[in-house]
Amino acid sequence: MPGDEPGDGGLAYSYQGQRCRGQRVMTKRQRWIPFFAGALGSMIGALVVIVLAQLWQTPSPAQLLTDRITALLPLSIFAALLGALEAAAKPLVFLLILIGYGLIGGLVALLAQHLLARNVRQITVAVGMMALFWLAHAVVLAPLGGVGIVGRSAQAGPLWTSLAFLIGALSFAVIVMSGVTPGSDQTVSVSERRRFLRLGAYGLLGLVAAGYALRFAGQLFARSSRAPVTDAQGLTPALTPTADFYVVSKNFVDPKVDPSSWQLTVTGHVAHPLTLRYTELKARPALSLTTTLECISNDVGGDLISTGQWTGIRLADLLQEAQPLPDVVDVVFHAADGYSDSIPLMKALQPTTLLVYALNGEPLPTEHGFPARIIVPNIYGMKNVKWLTAIELVPYDFKGYWQERGWSDSAIVQTMSRIDVPHNGERIPLGGKVLIGGIAFAGERGISRVEVSLDGGESWAPAMLEPPLSPLTWVRWRMYWQPRTVGAYRIVVRAWDGTGSPQDAKPRPPLPDGATGLHTITVRVVQS
Numbered sequence: 411m412p413g414d415e416p417g418d419g420g421l422a423y424s425y426q427g428q429r430c431r432g433q434r435v436m437t438k439r440q441r442w443i444p445f446f447a448g449a450l451g452s453m454i455g456a457l458v459v460i461v462l463a464q465l466w467q468t469p470s471p472a473q474l475l476t477d478r479i480t481a482l483l484p485l486s487i488f489a490a491l492l493g494a495l496e497a498a499a500k501p502l503v504f505l506l507i508l509i510g511y512g513l514i515g516g517l518v519a520l521l522a523q524h525l526l527a528r529n530v531r532q533i534t535v536a537v538g539m540m541a542l543f544w545l546a547h548a549v550v551l552a553p554l555g556g557v558g559i560v561g562r563s564a565q566a567g568p569l570w571t572s573l574a575f576l577i578g579a580l581s582f583a584v585i586v587m588s589g590v591t592p593g594s595d596q597t598v599s600v601s602e603r604r605r606f607l608r609l610g611a612y613g614l615l616g617l618v619a620a621g622y623a624l625r626f627a628g629q630l631f632a633r634s635s636r637a638p639v640t641d642a643q644g645l646t647p648a649l650t651p652t653a654d655f656y657v658v659s660k661n662f663v664d665p666k667v668d669p670s671s672w673q674l675t676v677t678g679h680v681a682h683p684l685t686l687r688y689t690e691l692k693a694r695p696a697l698s699l700t701t702t703l704e705c706i707s708n709d710v711g712g713d714l715i716s717t718g719q720w721t722g723i724r725l726a727d728l729l730q731e732a733q734p735l736p737d738v739v740d741v742v743f744h745a746a747d748g749y750s751d752s753i754p755l756m757k758a759l760q761p762t763t764l765l766v767y768a769l770n771g772e773p774l775p776t777e778h779g780f781p782a783r784i785i786v787p788n789i790y791g792m793k794n795v796k797w798l799t800a801i802e803l804v805p806y807d808f809k810g811y812w813q814e815r816g817w818s819d820s821a822i823v824q825t826m827s828r829i830d831v832p833h834n835g836e837r838i839p840l841g842g843k844v845l846i847g848g849i850a851f852a853g854e855r856g857i858s859r860v861e862v863s864l865d866g867g868e869s870w871a872p873a874m875l876e877p878p879l880s881p882l883t884w885v886r887w888r889m890y891w892q893p894r895t896v897g898a899y900r901i902v903v904r905a906w907d908g909t910g911s912p913q914d915a916k917p918r919p920p921l922p923d924g925a926t927g928l929h930t931i932t933v934r935v936v937q938s
């Protein structure tokens with residue numbers, strides 16, 4: 411082991427029980443190893459806790475802290491930082507939190523190295539590392555995240571929570587200990603090179619854990635970056651297949667609700683509070699409604715919009731049974747993931763506001779809110795609360811999860827239109843007939859007219875409108891175009907809603923009221 415030879419810059423610590431010669435000397439590189447091990451160890455520990463959170467429904471402080479931080483950041487910073495995209499907020503803040511874990515873990519490992527150099531026993535240091543990780547999670551991070559000490563108020567309870575934190579702590583300690591050098595009084599059995607190899611292996615392990623954790627985080631952005639489904643002509647289908655329905659959630663790990671123990675309560679300012687079980691909900695006379703759902707963070711031309719057929723009951727029927735008191739202002743929806751949002755009582759009583767348990771004829775998939783969610787036509791997705799657990803009637807204007815972060819409270823959908831074919835940047839051979847088509851949506855106002863410009867907005871021609879699946883869905887539009895000259899064309903679309911108002915052409919980001927502006931693409935007509 412050349413690296414262990416005294417005098418060649420390596421470690422001059424005891425080997426096979428021999429005392430070393432005087433003070434141990436560490437090279438710069440060697441000083442970095444403990445820090446690196448600590449950083450790696452704590453990040454892997456955090457990921458292990460997230461993976462266990464998925465398996466056991468225990469709380470994950472990294473996720474809870476992300477919630478807290480996105481709530482506390484001033485709106486302007488938040489918007490600038492995140493490009494005003496609520497759906498991308500999580501991964502970014504989470505990355506910062508992971509880096510924070512890395513820094514603190516690295517420093518803790520340096521402390522461990524310091525203690526070892528002073529001949530504190532390895533086992534003592536290892537147990538100390540575990541205790542630190544566990545305590546930091548159980549006593550500091552969990553309460554900060556809002557689930558109480560040791561996750562007392564978490565769904566899975568303190569026992570499973572402690573265990574999950576303990577396993578995270580174990581991963582942390584094992585990796586730290588593989589990166590530090592024992593003190594001179596202690597037997598060393600592992601060479602420098604093997605230390606490196608081990609850390610490399612842990613690094614790989616970390617990548618696997620990160621990949622696994624990202625699979626769950628992935629739903630935050632993966633769905634929307636996928637190629638959109640199209641029909642034979644390249645148009646968006648009128649009804650979105652469930653597998654292609656967009657998904658947005660604040661969570662890294664969505665709640666898995668057990669339908670047999672699920673209960674929906676209706677409480678607050680009501681004369682008759684009530685409770686509804688899954689079987690009772692499904693036993694009631696059902697109705698189905700096809701509506702379009704759009705996320706408020708959908709960009710101009712974006713695909714955080716889908717149309718589904720929902721089955722359930724009228725929310726009004728349930729509320730009428732509970733008998734709202736005269737002072738009720740808002741109906742608040744609470745969910746199993748700690749999310750909440752509200753709509754005005756008047757809106758909740760409309761016959762198209764539903765409590766649903768099926769999408770396109772199948773039970774709601776987990777990611778869409780199993781066992782039950784709210785569908786509020788005309789209002790952006792964020793108020794269509796998933797994994798619903800409680801309905802609370804309150805005598806004031808309630809601010810929900812995204813309202814606390816600066817998003818619109820009324821959240822009525824803006825009139826939008828989108829070009830689906832041709833694609834931006836497409837090359838179109840001269841002489842052919844080109845289908846231009848897409849969707850337009852204005853909630854319950856409906857769409858009365860769609861126009862297309864082929865010259866960047868100088869002149870406009872009306873598109874043909876397809877009858878929508880319901881008055882609450884998007885409208886598909888199309889036109890045919892026979893280009894006569896080669897060159898670049900800027901295609902723009904604009905819509906009018908059912909009241910005759912034109913789509914707002916002024917470009918605005920999604921925050922706070924939903925994006926406005928006209929979807930514009932450029933195509934190039936070339937010699938065929």
Ligand SMILES: Nc1nc2c(c(=O)[nH]1)N[C@H]1C(S)=C(S)[C@@H](COP(=O)(O)O)O[C@H]1N2
Binds near residue numbers: 705779792
């Ligand atoms: N409980 C809960 N409900 C929620 C959310 C959430 O994070 N938690 N996200 C909201 C947002 S921002 C949107 S756009 C819609 C998305 O619904 P979908 O995933 O079924 O398309 O769910 C809403 N309901």
Ligand SMILES: [Mo]
Binds near residue numbers: 658704790
């Ligand atoms: Mo959303």
